[in-house]
Structures are given as C-alpha cells and as structure tokens.
Amino acid sequence: MTAVVEVGHLTKRFNEVTAVDDVSFAVAEQEFFTLLGSSGCGKTTTLRCVAGLERADAGRIGIGGETVFDAAQGLDVGSERRAIGMVFQSYAVWPHMSVFDNIAYPLRIRRQPREAIRRRVDDVLAILDMAALGRRMPSQLSGGQQQRVALGRALAMNPKVLLLDEPLSNLDAKLRETMRAELKLIQKETGLPILYVTHDQTEALAMSDRIAVMANGVIHQLAPPDAIYRRPATRFVLDFVGAVNYLPCTLEAVLEDALVLRLAEGARLRVPKPPHVPTTSAHELAVRPEDIVLGPPGEGRPAATVTLKSFVGTGFDYRLRLGEVELRVQAPKTAAFAEGEHVGIAITEALLLDARQRGDAARVGP
Amino acid sequence: MLPPAPSFGRVMSRSRLVERLADHRFVLLVALALFVAITVVYPLFQVGVRSFLVQGEWSLANYRAVFLQPRNLEAVWNSLWVSVIATLLATVIGTVAAFLVQRTDLPAKTLFRVLLVLPFAIPPLFSAMGWVQLAGPVGLFSQWWREVFGVASVPWTIYGPGGIIFVLAVTNYPFVFITVAGALQRIDPSLEEAARTSGVGTWRIMRDVTLPLVRPAIYGGALLAFVSSIDNFGIPAVLGLRAQFYVLTTRIYEALTIPNMPLATAMSVLLIGVAVIAMVGFRFAEGNRSQYAVIGGKSVTPNLIRLGRMRPLVTGALALVVLVVVVMPLFALVLTSFLRFWGADLTLANLTLRHYEAVLGAAGAQRGIRNSLFLAAAAATILMIVTVLISYLHMKAKVRGAGLLDTIGIIPFALPGSVIGVAMILAWSNPVVGPTLYGTIWILLIAYIMRYMAFGLQTTRATLAQIHDSLEEAAHTAGASKLRALKDITLPLLRPGMVAGWMLIFISAFNELTVSVLIWTSGSETIGVWIFLLQDSGFTGRASALAVLTLPVILILYLATQWLARLEERRVAGKGT
Ligand SMILES: Nc1ncnc2c1ncn2[C@@H]1O[C@H](COP(=O)(O)OP(=O)(O)O)[C@@H](O)[C@H]1O
Ligand SMILES: [Mg+2]
Numbered sequence: 020m021t022a023v024v025e026v027g028h029l030t031k032r033f034n035e036v037t038a039v040d041d042v043s044f045a046v047a048e049q050e051f052f053t054l055l056g057s058s059g060c061g062k063t064t065t066l067r068c069v070a071g072l073e074r075a076d077a078g079r080i081g082i083g084g085e086t087v088f089d090a091a092q093g094l095d096v097g098s099e100r101r102a103i104g105m106v107f108q109s110y111a112v113w114p115h116m117s118v119f120d121n122i123a124y125p126l127r128i129r130r131q132p133r134e135a136i137r138r139r140v141d142d143v144l145a146i147l148d149m150a151a152l153g154r155r156m157p158s159q160l161s162g163g164q165q166q167r168v169a170l171g172r173a174l175a176m177n178p179k180v181l182l183l184d185e186p187l188s189n190l191d192a193k194l195r196e197t198m199r200a201e202l203k204l205i206q207k208e209t210g211l212p213i214l215y216v217t218h219d220q221t222e223a224l225a226m227s228d229r230i231a232v233m234a235n236g237v238i239h240q241l242a243p244p245d246a247i248y249r250r251p252a253t254r255f256v257l258d259f260v261g262a263v264n265y266l267p268c269t270l271e272a273v274l275e276d277a278l279v280l281r282l283a284e285g286a287r288l289r290v291p292k293p294p295h296v297p298t299t300s301a302h303e304l305a306v307r308p309e310d311i312v313l314g315p316p317g318e319g320r321p322a323a324t325v326t327l328k329s330f331v332g333t334g335f336d337y338r339l340r341l342g343e344v345e346l347r348v349q350a351p352k353t354a355a356f357a358e359g360e361h362v363g364i365a366i367t368e369a370l371l372l373d374a375r376q377r378g379d380a381a382r383v384g385p
Numbered sequence: 386m387l388p389p390a391p392s393f394g395r396v397m398s399r400s401r402l403v404e405r406l407a408d409h410r411f412v413l414l415v416a417l418a419l420f421v422a423i424t425v426v427y428p429l430f431q432v433g434v435r436s437f438l439v440q441g442e443w444s445l446a447n448y449r450a451v452f453l454q455p456r457n458l459e460a461v462w463n464s465l466w467v468s469v470i471a472t473l474l475a476t477v478i479g480t481v482a483a484f485l486v487q488r489t490d491l492p493a494k495t496l497f498r499v500l501l502v503l504p505f506a507i508p509p510l511f512s513a514m515g516w517v518q519l520a521g522p523v524g525l526f527s528q529w530w531r532e533v534f535g536v537a538s539v540p541w542t543i544y545g546p547g548g549i550i551f552v553l554a555v556t557n558y559p560f561v562f563i564t565v566a567g568a569l570q571r572i573d574p575s576l577e578e579a580a581r582t583s584g585v586g587t588w589r590i591m592r593d594v595t596l597p598l599v600r601p602a603i604y605g606g607a608l609l610a611f612v613s614s615i616d617n618f619g620i621p622a623v624l625g626l627r628a629q630f631y632v633l634t635t636r637i638y639e640a641l642t643i644p645n646m647p648l649a650t651a652m653s654v655l656l657i658g659v660a661v662i663a664m665v666g667f668r669f670a671e672g673n674r675s676q677y678a679v680i681g682g683k684s685v686t687p688n689l690i691r692l693g694r695m696r697p698l699v700t701g702a703l704a705l706v707v708l709v710v711v712v713m714p715l716f717a718l719v720l721t722s723f724l725r726f727w728g729a730d731l732t733l734a735n736l737t738l739r740h741y742e743a744v745l746g747a748a749g750a751q752r753g754i755r756n757s758l759f760l761a762a763a764a765a766t767i768l769m770i771v772t773v774l775i776s777y778l779h780m781k782a783k784v785r786g787a788g789l790l791d792t793i794g795i796i797p798f799a800l801p802g803s804v805i806g807v808a809m810i811l812a813w814s815n816p817v818v819g820p821t822l823y824g825t826i827w828i829l830l831i832a833y834i835m836r837y838m839a840f841g842l843q844t845t846r847a848t849l850a851q852i853h854d855s856l857e858e859a860a861h862t863a864g865a866s867k868l869r870a871l872k873d874i875t876l877p878l879l880r881p882g883m884v885a886g887w888m889l890i891f892i893s894a895f896n897e898l899t900v901s902v903l904i905w906t907s908g909s910e911t912i913g914v915w916i917f918l919l920q921d922s923g924f925t926g927r928a929s930a931l932a933v934l935t936l937p938v939i940l941i942l943y944l945a946t947q948w949l950a951r952l953e954e955r956r957v958a959g960k961g962t
Contacts, residue, residue, distance in 0.1 A: 072858050098861035099869075105862040111855035115877050124873070125863035172863065182862075 021084070023048055023180050023212045024069060029078035031064050038064040039075065040236035046180065046212050051203070053215040055223040056233035057259065062216040063108075065233075066182055069214065070105050071098035083179040099128075104173030104211075105182040108189070110165045112157045118144075118168050119153040125176040143171045146205060163194045170202075174209065181206075181213045187222065199226060220260045224248060232256045234379055249368070250294065255379035257305060257370070264311070264346045266304040267374060270296070278371065280304060284342025286321030290366045295385040301374035305383075306366055308349040313337070313356065316363030325360050339364070410784055417775055421790050424834045425797060428808035435811050436650040447651035457648075460636040461655060467546055467621075467632060468614035468663075471553035475610045478554065478706075479561025480603055485703055487569040488595070489690045492700060498566070499947060500707050505559040506943035507715070508896035508913060510619030511932050512556045514920055515714025517543055517623060518721045518929070523728030525717060544628040549621050553614045555710045560613060561606030568602035569595070587690055608667045615660055616801040618899040619913075623920060633659065634899060637803045641810075641903055650811065653804040660801055715936070722929035740930035744919075750931055752908065753915035756826055758938075760911065761894040764833035765887045772841030773883060780849045781857065781875070791842055798839030802899030805836050809904050826909040829901060833894045840890050848882025849875075881949065888946045892939060 022045035031039040038061045046052040054062040067073035080088035087096040113121055122143055126136045144150045147167045157165055187195045206213055217223050223230050224244040231241040240252035251257035272279040280288045316322035327338035339346040356362050439446045451457045486497050519526045520543045527539045580590045618634040633656045640649040692699050721727055722740055729735040744750045778787035809832045814823035822828040860870035898913040905914045912935055919928035
C-alpha cells in the first residue's frame, strides 16, 4: 500500500507554544486515519498544515506522492493546488450561495463544462441524500444538512484526500451517530482516504482504521483502534482512551499464563498474564471497567462492596469499594447486585504498570 | 511507535504566487499608510505643533492670548455647560422613547422608530432654521401665541443659550435612542423572567433589572450626543451669533474670519481638551459597570409591558412629541420656502416660487449642490475602498502595522470638526511639500475623509468580524487563489456592510457644516455653507428653499439605509443558530 498523505517530522510553533512537535505519520490509500487528542493538543494545527492553511516551521508533507511542503527547501505549495477536500468544524458553508453553488464552486474554479458540473453536483447530492435541496440557501438548512453540504463541497472534485476537523462535534447525539455511519458508508462508496480529527475517543475507535493519539503536540501512539485500547503505549493513552481502574499491588508470583498479585488491602488476586511485566518494586494494575467480572467472593476473588448502582440500558454501571480503592465496573444485565452487597471480583484482562513511572509520557507497554 | 520515515516523490514546481502576494500586501500597506499620513497624521501634527509656535519660536503666547481674553474663556465655559444640559435632556428623551418603542405594546412601532431616528439624518442647521421659523420673533408658533393671548411679545426667545440647548437636545437624542433601543433588543429575556418568577412586578423589574443592564448603552449614547453637541456649529451659529452668545466652535469661526490663525489654532487645542476631559468624565461616571456581558448578540422577542388604559394617552403624547420635534421644523422650512417673505401671513397671495427660482438661478448655489454631491460621493467611495483594505489587512490577512493604521484612523472621530477645519488650513494652505490645496475643493475632500474615516473603519471591521476565517479558507482548499477567494467569498459577504457604510458617510458628508464653513472658498462652496450664508445674511426664504431641495436626497438615502438594515437583520435572523 502506498501512502496518500505523508507527514514527516512536522513542527509548528506559535510564539512560545509548540503546537505540533516533530509529528510523523502516513495515511494509506482508502484508509480512515484519525488524529485523536484532547482540546489544544495540536490536531487542528496538524490538519491545517496538511491543508496548506498553516505554514509549518520544520518538516515535510507529501500528498499523492508529491511533496507539497518542505521547510528545508522553502517549498510550500498553496492550499488551492494541493487537491484536497476539507470540512471545517464550523462547516464554513458560504451563506450567499445556494447548496448547488456551494458544491459546484470547486468545479467552477477548475473551469469544468457546465453540463459536467451539473451532473457531478447531482451525483454528490444523491450520495448525500439531499437531491431535493439544491436550490436552498444555507440559512434554510439544519445543522446536519449544512454539515452535509460542507462534505459534498469537499467531495465534489474528487480530492486525493478528505480532511475533516471535528465535523460531528456541533451535532446533537442522535444525529452524530447517524452521520458517523453515513460518513463510513460514503468513504466505502468513494474509496477516498480520510484524515480525521476528533477529541471524541468513542468516535475515533468506532470509525478509524488507525489512530494517532496526540498530547501536547506529540504523537503518543499510532495503531489500530483495538491496539490503542488494549495495548496503550503510554499512561496518557491508557487514561485518555476509555475508562480505567488503578489497583496498587505487589507481584507475588509469575505463572505460565497468569500473575498472582497481593493488593494493598491484603487480598490476593489472580489475573491473566499481561503482555508486559515491568521489573520494579511497586506495581499498579490497570483494568478497564468491562474487564472486571462480578460473582460470589472466594479464593483469588477479593470481596468488594457495592456503593452505587446505575442502570445504563446495556447493563449496570457499578461503583465498588475495595479497601481504599474505588472501582468502576461495567456489568451485563444479568449481573444484578444490590447496593451494600459484598461481591467477589475476577479480572479477565489487565495491564501491569510500574507504579513509580508516572506522568503522561510514562511508557506502559514493553 | 513511529511510522517509518515517509518517502517523498517528485517535487511540485515551486509556486511564486505566495511570495508575490506577500509583496503586494506590503506595497498595499505602505500605500495605505501614506494615505492615512496625508489625511490624518500630518494635519493633526500641524495643529499640535503650530499652536506652540510664534514667528518660528516655541512659545505659549498663543495660549496666553486665549486666556487673556475673557470672551474666549467664556466660550469654553459656554460650550461645556450648554452641551452638558443639552445632553442630559437628549438622554432623557432618547431613553424614554427607546423604552416605549422597544418594551411596551405601543402601536405603529415601525413608524415611530423611523420618525424618531429621522433627526439623525437632518442637518442640525436645518433644525435651527426650522425652530427660528417656529419660535423666533415672527415664527408661526410665536404668532399664534400672540394672537391667542393678545400679548405684544412672547415670553421666550429662541436666540441665546436656552434655544441652543433645546435645539441641540432635539437633534441629538437619536444617538441615545439608537444605542438604548439596540441594547434593549439584545437583552436576554431570561434575566427579566428570573426576576418575574421571584415575584417581582413589571415596573420593579424595569427599574431593578432592565435599567441597570442598559445603563452602559445609555452612557454610550449620551457620550455620542455630548460629542455631537460640542462639535456643532450650525445651531449656535444661527441661534447664538445674533444674541452675542458664543461657544468654542463659533468663536473659532470668528477668529478665522478676522483671520487670527494662531488664536484659532490654540482654541482648537482647547476644544480637543474639553472633548477629552468630557470623555474621561463619562468613563469615570460609567465606572466598570459596562463590564456586564449579559447582552448577547441574539435578538429575541422581549416581554412587552402592557400600557393598558394608558395606551392611548402614551401614544398620543409620543405622537405629539414626534410631531413637534421632528415634523414641525421640517414643515416650517417647507412653508417658509414658499412664502413671499418670512413672517408673511399665510394667504394664497403670499405663496410664491421666487425663492426657488432665485437659488436655482444663482451660480453659487448650483455649484454648492454639485460640489456637495461630488464631495459626499467621492469621500464615501474612497473611504469605503481604503477602510475595507485596512480592515482586511488588519483582521484577515493579519499584516502587522495594519492595526496601527486602524487605530490612527479612528482618532478623528473624537475630534470636534472645528479642529479638523483648522488642521486642514494649517496643513494645506502653505504646505511644506505638495500643492496648496487651500482654495480648492480638494481640501474639503481630504477634510471629509479625515472626519469620516472612523465610520468606514467601524462598519468594515464589524462586518469582517462576522465573516469567519474558515469561509475564505474553505475557498482556498476548494482550489481558489487568495484573490479569487477574496472576490468570490469575502467581497460579496462584505457588500451589505459596505453599502450601509457608504450611505452613512454620504449622508454625514452631505450634511457637513462645521468643517466646511471654516475651509470653503469661492468656487468650493458646499450646499450647507451656502444655506448657512443665505440664512446668516437674512435670506431666510432662499435658505429654506435650498434646504428643502436637499431634503429628498437625504430622506431617500436615509430610508434606503433603514431598509438595508432591516434586510440585513432578516438575513442574519434567517440563519437560525
Ligand atoms: N493561530 C494561533 N495562534 C497562536 N496559538 C495558536 C494558534 N492556533 C493554535 N494555537 C495554539 O496551538 C495549540 C494547538 O492548537 P490546536 O491545533 O487548535 O489544538 P486542537 O485542534 O487539538 O484542539 C494550542 O495551545 C493553541 O492555543
Ligand atoms: Mg481543533
């Protein structure tokens, strides 16, 4: 697979702030690639550098096999000549043009024949399920429809890559889910590679082929969603993507496929062997809420107390107290316990961390 | 885990467009800086420096001369107290009218609003003339009073401070009306509803919640009314000169007819001082109350107060005020323009067109009309182009230095017109470099440009601020060059704001008198100057006829701006979010 977008050692500073710090990644053909991170971590700046709207201080950018930016050579191809399609967080639908004119604009700029433009816009409108709305002005559209117009405009001229900056963040929850599915379908249909920016980890996990998790302008991990979720590279990724419980413990024995741990409050716990066992004097167990199974207490299944129980439709969300530690557990509907009840916990998957290595950048994996 | 270092393919041919555009921007910035230097900085510099020069030596003698003459000190004092009282009066009228129109179930609101704002578009000189014709010694109202009460003379005089204060107040209240009505419209109704749900009555809410919220707007409008009062020449000239009652603007006019340039210059600086002190005073009185951020940009339907049984009474009272304050002076002007002589009985035999024939036949008046139309159109057009470029470089292209131009361009807004007039004479009667513009129409053009630059900057800045950067960026990513994006996206979106700004400048320049009366020369008369000269020399009928001739231009443009604003409001409202 060849790369459609290649970013190498990209760095961008705003006065004192280093918004993007030596970032490298490549987006493959037909790939859905996501930059994920909390607000202010440099996602938008990275995307704008790729789009040519921001000029980086160092690094190189290639699109479709051609170098469009190279700080060392002083090369910076204008945004209008990068053959990209971009959807802005604010949609940026031109309010003085009809839906049709908005989508036709990139084609008119390229001086395509009138008839070809009409056909192409009609096609795009059909893909977006907006065939009847071509005459409308943007002020007569809902947020979701404006969003689609922005997408259609970006699709219209068959760009080499689609750049999307938090396109769903201004929609309500229901619409967001619909648009999520639609976006994936449109990508399947068109086969366009997508470089996607979001701060919403659920969205990133659900949609992406690969995710680059960013913090403070640095990529912490670049991997497929399940690897990001199950094999986080740093404490930041572990914390940021999904919920996690931390249990201070000491390592008692390393068996062939399991570890025996002693928890801080004294109980002994047996967990499946994680991919990496750090050599340290103080350990910490990291467990996702859905990887804790509740049952009757017993040997190797320490007892915890249910402090809070809430029904969330797909099951129950429990808060448990285990010694000093509060645990969050996601259990199926069949596992019903009452508040105040003692339950035994078993763990199906966990990571073992070095308790002395703290801070966002501390490595979690091997 | 980092991906393998990307491999890069063929290098795209290097684009020189970016560089060239960057150069263009720089060239443009320099050109704009030169423009601002010539029209604003250099004239101001002249006023500042020349007032301290006596025969080439640094000296305070000019200021000493001002202070040694009690007449001059008196003028400073008169300017201050007359403007303060007129402003208080204008603030009361404007605020009450705004509350009635905006927050009660008054009928015919649109008509009231249009009529109430109308004095904004009418030159103050016209109001002064209209009021002389109504309440002067042989005015319509005075005649009626004498007949009804059978007295030989009326118990008031329009000439003097009382008349000046009254006419200043009824011409300047729209500043307060517009700002307060705007604030009332944007107030978040949930703030009032919160008070209502805690069981507070309507009038209490108005007093305890609404009034404090719009107080910054009241102060803001009052400040504008004050600056406009201090600045005014037409009203104290028509109503004060005859009574030997001088304010700074009329005193400067007098000093320039002698002419005593150093004295006029020193008094201009004093006038700046008075304006600045007043503004600081306002800021002080306002305190930090304007920090409230509860007035959002959204316009919402507010809770209306039901006037109930008071409704006909309140409506009648407001209608009467509008009739007396807005309609009557204009009516008097029209009537006088058709009367054989001012004060003649209202009989058919006394009606005539001879004043119109006289003014339309006079070469000077014809020149005045031509000059004013040309100057207003030229100033508005040049200013809109220049200020759009400055605002664009400042706000969108973020070119360093453009912000400074913007700041400098706003300064003349705070300067009384007399200062601008004096600055123009100093700068352009015997300039160090360049042609002598004094004695030509071009000095007026530069003066109008200086005076109204802030209008252009403010409208273009406000409009550009509403155009999100991403709209233009979206055009770049869609394949449009920087210039193409400017043409296809930004300019069309700017157009309504630019047209509104153009009309605002055109009306203001067309009505201008304070500056024009100081720097006009034979051949470069403006219509306002000509009307003032006719009025000043006792040709009341001709002055009125000429004034009536300009009214259609003013009224049509004024109604067009109102219509445009309404259109714009609807466009924004249609957006929904
Ligand atoms: N135009 C700018 N000027 C100055 N600082 C900026 C600018 N744009 C972004 N930044 C800063 O760069 C950092 C990254 O911003 P951004 O890329 O917008 O983050 P994200 O999109 O991940 O929320 C932030 O600290 C932000 O304040
Ligand atoms: Mg962002």
